[in-house]
Amino acid sequence: MAYRKPSDLDGFIQQMPKADMRVKVQLAEDLVTFLSDDTNSIVCTDMGFLIDGLMPWLTGSHFKIAQKSLEAFSELIKRLGSDFNAYTATVLPHVIDRLGDSRDTVREKAQLLLRDLMEHRVLPPQALIDKLATSCFKHKNAKVREEFPQTIVNALHEYGTPAA
Incomplete structure (x- = not known):
């Protein structure tokens, strides 16, 4: 079957x-391009189906597809803003795992997604750091443990220290 570029999210x-x-x-390339264009509607039958469809891409072994799924999630965060919060519990554990990816580009996209969660007010910086701390400090992958302090540094540079 030949590939036909979809014209909407349901496609x-x-x-x-x-x-x-x-x-x-x-498809992953086209999805990121579609989501990054503000003139394209993100209305679909069920946003949960899109999130569920992206999850195997995020957790799969193909690094390009995993990277594109992180980019797609970042674009969704930018478009949905705080409404993306409904999906953070599903997505965040897998983003944390991608912080430990062997490819630099995938780790960078995971860091950018975490930044987008804070920047677009899906999660306040302190809440995100608290959520990450519960799993990152004791994560079995050493790269995840290395990337977590970088996430803290990025948050401190961007948002400063939390008010007491």
Whole structure:
């Protein structure tokens, strides 16, 4: 079956389970491009279906698809703002795991997503750091433990110290 570029989010959701890796890579590229264009509507049948469709991409072993899923989530955060909070419990544990990815680009995208969560008021910086601290300090992956202090430094540079 030939790939046809979707024209709306429902079209992307329908094609996300495709097994062909080339189709997934192109679909992921197109989804990020679609979401980054403010003129495209993000109204769809169920935003949860889109989140659920992105989760296997985020947790999968193909680094390009994982990277594009992080970019797609970042674009969703920018578009949805605080409404994305409904999905943070689902997404955040897997973003934390991606902080320990072997590829620098994937770790950078995970850091950018965490920054977007704070910047677009999905989670206040202190709340995000508190959530991360519960799992990052004791994470089995040493890279995650290394990246967490960098997240704290980034938050401090951007938002300053929390008020007492």
